[in-house]
Amino acid sequence: MKQQLILKVNGEEHEVFAEPSKLLRDVLREDLDLMGTKEGCQDGYCGACTDLIDGKAVKSCLVLARQARGKEVTTIEGIANNGRLGPVQQAFVDHFAVQCGFCTPGMILSATALLSENPSPTEMEVKRALIGNLCRCTGYAKIVEAVLAAARIVREGDNPRHD
Amino acid sequence: MTRDSSFAGAVVIDKKPLELKSHGEGLNAVGHSVTRVDAVAKVKGEAKFTGDFKMPGLCYAKLLGSAHPHAKIIRVDTSRAEALPGVITVITGSVPENKLYGDIYADQYILARDRVRYVGEPVAAVVAKTEDIARDAIELIDVEYEPLPAIFDVEESMKADCPIVLHPDLLNYEMLPKPNFRFTPCAEGRPNVFQVYKCIKGDVDRAFMEADFIVENRYSAPMGNATPIETMIIDVWLEPDGTVNLRGKTQAMHIPRAKIASVFNLPMSKVRYMAPYIGGGFGPFCSSWPEVVAVLIALKCRRPVRLSLDRAEQFSIAPQKPGRITYVKDGVKKDGSIIAREIIAISDFGAYCGPYGTAGYVRGSTGGVVSTYRYPNFRYKGYGVYTNHHPGSAFRSVGSADMHWGIEQQMDIIAEKLGMDPVQLRMKHILKEGEPDMVGETIHSIGAEECIETSADWLRHSKVPAGPQSGPWKHGKGISLAGHFVVSDMPSWAQVKVNPDGIIEVRHTGFELGQGCDTVVTQVAAEEFNVPVSQIRVVARDTQFTPYEFFTAATRFTYYAANSISRACQDAKRQLFALSAARLNTSPDNLETRNGTIFVKGKPETAIKFGALFSPAGFIPIPGGEIMGNGFFADNSALYEAETGQSPKQWAAHPYLSYGVEIAVNIETGEIRVEKVVGTVDVGRAINPKMVEAQIEGGMAQGLGAALFEELISDEGVVLNPNLVDYAIPSIMEVPSGDNLASLISSPLPHPLAYKGAKGVGELTIIPFAAAVGNALYNAVGVRLKDLPMTREKVLCALNEKNKKG
Numbered sequence: 001m002k003q004q005l006i007l008k009v010n011g012e013e014h015e016v017f018a019e020p021s022k023l024l025r026d027v028l029r030e031d032l033d034l035m036g037t038k039e040g041c042q043d044g045y046c047g048a049c050t051d052l053i054d055g056k057a058v059k060s061c062l063v064l065a066r067q068a069r070g071k072e073v074t075t076i077e078g079i080a081n082n083g084r085l086g087p088v089q090q091a092f093v094d095h096f097a098v099q100c101g102f103c104t105p106g107m108i109l110s111a112t113a114l115l116s117e118n119p120s121p122t123e124m125e126v127k128r129a130l131i132g133n134l135c136r137c138t139g140y141a142k143i144v145e146a147v148l149a150a151a152r153i154v155r156e157g158d159n160p161r162h163d
Numbered sequence: 164m165t166r167d168s169s170f171a172g173a174v175v176i177d178k179k180p181l182e183l184k185s186h187g188e189g190l191n192a193v194g195h196s197v198t199r200v201d202a203v204a205k206v207k208g209e210a211k212f213t214g215d216f217k218m219p220g221l222c223y224a225k226l227l228g229s230a231h232p233h234a235k236i237i238r239v240d241t242s243r244a245e246a247l248p249g250v251i252t253v254i255t256g257s258v259p260e261n262k263l264y265g266d267i268y269a270d271q272y273i274l275a276r277d278r279v280r281y282v283g284e285p286v287a288a289v290v291a292k293t294e295d296i297a298r299d300a301i302e303l304i305d306v307e308y309e310p311l312p313a314i315f316d317v318e319e320s321m322k323a324d325c326p327i328v329l330h331p332d333l334l335n336y337e338m339l340p341k342p343n344f345r346f347t348p349c350a351e352g353r354p355n356v357f358q359v360y361k362c363i364k365g366d367v368d369r370a371f372m373e374a375d376f377i378v379e380n381r382y383s384a385p386m387g388n389a390t391p392i393e394t395m396i397i398d399v400w401l402e403p404d405g406t407v408n409l410r411g412k413t414q415a416m417h418i419p420r421a422k423i424a425s426v427f428n429l430p431m432s433k434v435r436y437m438a439p440y441i442g443g444g445f446g447p448f449c450s451s452w453p454e455v456v457a458v459l460i461a462l463k464c465r466r467p468v469r470l471s472l473d474r475a476e477q478f479s480i481a482p483q484k485p486g487r488i489t490y491v492k493d494g495v496k497k498d499g500s501i502i503a504r505e506i507i508a509i510s511d512f513g514a515y516c517g518p519y520g521t522a523g524y525v526r527g528s529t530g531g532v533v534s535t536y537r538y539p540n541f542r543y544k545g546y547g548v549y550t551n552h553h554p555g556s557a558f559r560s561v562g563s564a565d566m567h568w569g570i571e572q573q574m575d576i577i578a579e580k581l582g583m584d585p586v587q588l589r590m591k592h593i594l595k596e597g598e599p600d601m602v603g604e605t606i607h608s609i610g611a612e613e614c615i616e617t618s619a620d621w622l623r624h625s626k627v628p629a630g631p632q633s634g635p636w637k638h639g640k641g642i643s644l645a646g647h648f649v650v651s652d653m654p655s656w657a658q659v660k661v662n663p664d665g666i667i668e669v670r671h672t673g674f675e676l677g678q679g680c681d682t683v684v685t686q687v688a689a690e691e692f693n694v695p696v697s698q699i700r701v702v703a704r705d706t707q708f709t710p711y712e713f714f715t716a717a718t719r720f721t722y723y724a725a726n727s728i729s730r731a732c733q734d735a736k737r738q739l740f741a742l743s744a745a746r747l748n749t750s751p752d753n754l755e756t757r758n759g760t761i762f763v764k765g766k767p768e769t770a771i772k773f774g775a776l777f778s779p780a781g782f783i784p785i786p787g788g789e790i791m792g793n794g795f796f797a798d799n800s801a802l803y804e805a806e807t808g809q810s811p812k813q814w815a816a817h818p819y820l821s822y823g824v825e826i827a828v829n830i831e832t833g834e835i836r837v838e839k840v841v842g843t844v845d846v847g848r849a850i851n852p853k854m855v856e857a858q859i860e861g862g863m864a865q866g867l868g869a870a871l872f873e874e875l876i877s878d879e880g881v882v883l884n885p886n887l888v889d890y891a892i893p894s895i896m897e898v899p900s901g902d903n904l905a906s907l908i909s910s911p912l913p914h915p916l917a918y919k920g921a922k923g924v925g926e927l928t929i930i931p932f933a934a935a936v937g938n939a940l941y942n943a944v945g946v947r948l949k950d951l952p953m954t955r956e957k958v959l960c961a962l963n964e965k966n967k968k969g
Contacts, residue, residue, distance in 0.1 A: 035215035036208020038442070040392040041474040045887040048392050076208030089206040093198060096853040099861065100677025101205030102392045102442030108206060123901050130895045134887065136391055136443050137677040139860030141900040 005066055009034065010078030016065070024068050025049045025060035028075060036076035036105040040134070047133035050106035051075050057113040059132070076105035079112060088112050091150035092143070099137030107133045111147045119155050123148065183617065184910035186849040192689035193919055194911075196853035197696050199682045201440070201675060211439045213396045213411050214471070221398070222251055224460045224470040225297035226453075227287040227304050228480045229279035232551040232880030233313035233329070236277055236286065236306065243303040244289055249296035252464045253304065254288045260459055264426050265517020266418060266451055268348070268357060269337040270330055271554075273426070273459050279308070280329055280514035281553050282880040283480040285456060290464045294471075313551040313880060314355075317488065317511035321548045323352045329514070329549040333357060336517075342652040343802045344523065350546075357516050358547035360526035362533060362808030364601050365540030367494075370503035374494030378577050382491065382569030384933075384951040385874040386511065387484040389558050390892050393442020394477045397457040400467035405429070407458055409436045414444045414674050415714030418520075419454035420706055426455055427462065437705040444676035445865070446557035447482055449716045452518040478885035482519050483875055485555030486511040487565040491573045494540075499581050499591060503540035506532065508566055512547050512555035521555045522547055526808075527717065528562035530648020531930065532570065533601035534817045535611060536592040541601045543808070551880050557716060559865060560926040563647060564933065568951055571643040571934030575941065585938070586619045589644050603809040608816065608914035608922060610845025615644045615821040621841040621905050622823035635831040638838075639943025642823045643931035649815040649923045651800035653713030655723035659688060659731040661739060661790040663777035665759030667692050669728060670702045672712035673720045678925055679854040680720050686850050687725045687918065691732035693757040710793075718923040721850060722816055725918035726796035735792025742776050742790075798916060816914055816922040819845040822863070822935040828943045830962055833955030837867055837936060840899050842928065843907040847920035852908055855924055859906035860898075862928020868893045870933035872952050 002017040009032060016031040028034040028051070037060055040046035044062040051060045052074035079086045085093065088111045098104050107130060114121055114129035121129065126147045127140075135143065187194030204210040241253040256276035263269040275286045287304050291297035314320045314327045330336070333348045350359035371377060397411035407429060413419065416436035424431040441448070457470040472481055487510045494503035508528065512521045525547040532543065578585040593611045600606050622640055658670040669688045673680035685699040692698070703709055712724065740751035743761045747754065753764050760770035776790075803810040825839040842859040849855040872891050876883045884890045914920045933951055941947045946961035 033217075034208075035211070038212070038393070039214065040394070040442075041887050043474070043886055043888065046392055046474075076206075080207055085203070085206060092206045093202040096196070096199065096202075096857050098199060098202045098205045099679070099857060100391070100393070100443040100675075101201065101210050101440060102212060102677075104205050105208040127895045127900070134392060134892060134894060136389075136445070136865070136892060137861045138857060139862075139864035140893075140895040140898050141860045141904050141906075142857060144895070144900040 005069065007065065007068055007073060008071070009073040010075060018065055020066060022065050023061055024051070024063040024065045027065035028060060034075045034077050038102055038105060040102065047106045047110070048103050050109045050133060052109055052113055055113060055116055057110045076108060079108060086112065087153045088115065088147065088150040091146040091153065095142050095146035095149055097138065097142040097146035103133055103135040107135065107143055111150065115151055115154055119151060121151055183907060186852055186908065186911050190690060191693055192686040192696055193850050194848060196851055197682060197686055199679055199854070200685050200701065201681055212393055212442050213398060213439055216398065216410060218398065218400065218467050221467045221469055222290050222292060222464065223294040223297045224288050224290045224457070224468050225294070225301050226285040226480055227301045228283035229275060229286050230282065231279055231308050231310050232282050233311040234279050234308035235311060236275060236279060237309055238307040239287060240305040241287065243305065244300040247296065247300045247303060249292040250300045251290045251292065251466065253300065254460055254463050256286065258463060260427065260462065262426065263336065264422060264451065264455055265339065266422065266520045267339055267341055267522040268517045269339065270517035271515040273455055281551055283553060284514065285480065288456065288460050290460060290468055315550055315552060315880065317486065317509055317548050317550050320355045320550045321353050321509060321546055325355055328354045329551070341523065343800045345805055355549040356546050357549060358522040358525040360529065360545045360808060361806060362529060362541065362543040362602055363806065367503045367505050367540045367542040370540040371494040374502055375497045376495055376580060377492065378495065378573060378580065379492040380569065380573060380949060382489045382949045384487050384565035384568055384869070386486040386552060386877070387558065387869065387873050387875055388478055388890055389445040389447050389484060391443025391445055394472050394474055395453065395481060396469065396471040397454055398467065398469045399457045399461035401461060401465065406433045406435060407461065409454060411438065411454065412441055412448055413438050414441070414448040414676060414716050415450070416672070416704070416706060417711060418449065418714060419451040422451035422455055423458050427458060435707045438674055441674050441676045444674065445559050446716065449557050449714045450519045452482065455518065474887060475885045478875065478890060479882045482554040482556035484558035485513065485562070487562050489566045489569040491569045493573060493577060495577050495581070499583050499588060501538055501577065501592060504538045505542045506566065508545045508562065510545070510547050510555065510562055511550050511552055513550055513552035515554040516547060519554050519556050524557060524561040527650070528560070528566060530814050531563050531646035531817065532566060534606060534648065534814065535594065535644065535646035535819065537594050537598065538601065552877065559862065559929045560647065564866065564869065564930045567643070567645045567931045568933045568937065571645065571931050572937045572947065575938045585642060586615055589615055602803065602813045603811060604813050608847050608912045608917070608920065609819065610909045610912050611644060611646060611819040613909040614819050614843040614845050615642065617843040617907055617909060618642060618821040618823040618841045622825065625825065625839055635829045636827045637830055637943045638825060638827050639939040639941070640823065640825045641935045641937065641939030641942055642821065643935035643938065644819070644821045645931035646817045646819045647718060647927040647930060648817055649722045650717035650719050651798050651813065651815045653719060653723070654795065654797035655712050655727040656710035657724060657727040657731040657794045658710050659728065659735045659792040659794070661735050661773055663774045665698060665773050666700050667694065667698055668700045668702055670709045671724055671728065672704055672709045673724050674704060674715040676715060678858065679851060680715060680724070682854065683721055683850050684724060684728055687728045688732055691729050694759060698759060718818065718925045718927060719815070721921050721923045722917055723796055725850065725921050727794040729794065729918055730796060731792040731794025733792070734794060735790055738790045738792065739773070739776065743771060746771065816847070816917055818847065818922045818924055818927050820927050820931060822931050824935045824939050826936060826939040826943060828940060828958065830944060833958035835871055835936065835940065835953055835958060837897070837899060839903045841905040841907065843909055844924060844927065845909040845912065846924045847914050847917050847922035848911045849908050850921050855908055856906040858924045859928045860904070863932055864893045864898045866929045866932025867898060869929070869951060870936040870953055872954060874952050
């Protein structure tokens, strides 16, 4: 039976009615129309559905929506600020780290979580942070480059350009 | 595959400055690494893929796959499934609309009718209010089968006396005309062979007798999965006037569109297909499957319906990258010349070839084999064979990567026997500009020499890494080279509309799979109109509004579309100039355009804006009519000789690529780590160099997966690893990055037909990767593997064998 659920997503509170077994991914996509969270598999392996819960990267297909109650959920739609790209987003654009774009939201959220914990990651630390996000297009090299560039921008306090 | 193993530490590279020429010199937009036009929408999560569209009343379809690799269907009982609340309808192969269809041979029913030929073959479809209900209902369908003997060994299946004949009606199947294609069902009296392609030059048998030595090996590559991160998904809904609308994941909407019209007897104009962004393609979405299945379902349930495959179904129901066996036999003279080469390539295309276009790939995969090296005597035979495996789909390079796994190791084996540098051996055999290739076509725009020299140079100058050196880790370097083809016979149309506000609108039907086709299109139009790329708008991928284009595959889009779009731009400019000539007191051919203005050549002060040509209301150009340029480009082949495969015109263009790799091999565990990679590609001209680099890096990673671990394992036709854990694709940990990677583009080259020389790149970049790793493995530890993938187990077994022999 559907239950009421209050979720805080991208800084805004939402009331939804969902089966208790409903995945966070499915509530975000189906009930809140936040389509940036993608579905690439059903077993938590591809990482296309990665979102942030209290700043930590989680695979939203492995979390029940009700487990996110009382927490801050951030999806890709919550990363840009008033239309202004976040530093990781801008670096992905500038460094050609985007191809088909299906893994991109998850990649950006995993990288965002990394940089909030570790603003000066090494190449290996970037790789370790993104190990759970599969990409079939890019070969990852430009993604690594973009995350390292974003880290430099965050450290130097540069404001990302307007899109 | 261990995911958490750390990549071998920092590597010091002494990068020699490489003198590769710029691709953007003297050009405004082409040849420059312009920011991708889709990048901002994609990083914001706003780019829409098929699954992101919502529709009132949308129902969900799921397919029931056969439980047997080969069986008669005795009975299908759908009553329990139909009784499940929420189920709308259950459809089986007994519906009257069900029929044999295919793109070349019509050899498969839309839903299996009386016989199934692979485990997973769609037997029934359920439509329900939710995906979960549809899934549950699938479990409630009872199918009674009578199992038949099945065959999985492709070399047994191709024999003339194979006791199991999978398609007894093969000779009677409808064969659908395809340009410059020869049907050869049951060739050489082999009942399970649906297609053969032969290419013969000179007298190979005689040359083998004259050779000083022969090198002969059998190589294999397994069945695999393309594994885009977005899985298959198609939405279908009907209009009150009977129009069938599709929105879905495709690389080829005109192929399914035409097929749907003919299968269901609909006027083509009443089949509309639109495609949003595609979450990775790599081949399997070039066919009429499963669109034809989805439309059958929609016509039966008369509701909007979504047919999607989840990840497990993508591995177990969908067509797969076929397995391939390649025999390579070479006759070599002591002076270092290969005087004869024979290749026999046997492709296991599984249960069906029709809906998947695979008959065409039997020849398709030879495009690079015949256009890279010179052999005075050459013989190629390619077989397309039925078995009870999953149907084969296209996958990046349609088997050329599997053949080069053999060919490019063979080059190293020969070089070693000759005591010759493997780069030198290759250089000695690379075709020269203007020389005839192995099918008798003149070679144009061949940059193979610069590619291999550049890669070899990078590899030579890369110092031994500081990573694991001692103990069980042994290092080795390997190199490889390959050419590929841009396919012929598949025309392209484009339209260019000039708006009063100065915006140039390009209408095209290339699929944005991630390769960046919308950006390429934008750059070409910006180049032709002398405007910043921000002045270009792309309208794409809707059969109702955008012009015909053949598929976005076979490395063809850039080559064809850059031509059709530049021609459409020229047509639009002609119209603009005709409209403004009187006003500027000159003749149309004395005008030029820049930044949305038209002016007399050399007199920019005479400039008038595009808007001035339109009425004050801004709609109608004066005198009348919209400014809409049309562009068409075709590059047709000549039909090849049946017995020799020779043709003066076979392929549109050939790009080339050389990989150099350095690997570390653990002789205790058999693990191979690819530590460093250089890839140098000849694409004629890179329209967007960064996007070409991205193609190299992406193809390299797919090649790495194929080299080390990707293999769809099946037992009696049942896929045993239908998920991303057991069928691992490379994660970020396995792939070199930073200073361990160089993706390079050789100097621009002209080509007689390519737009500013731009040949294309897509598929090429997977092709010679596995062989480079194979050569590096031999270089590191002295063992050579011939069967992909190079798993730890195979490496260890080979090392043990070698140690036994001492």
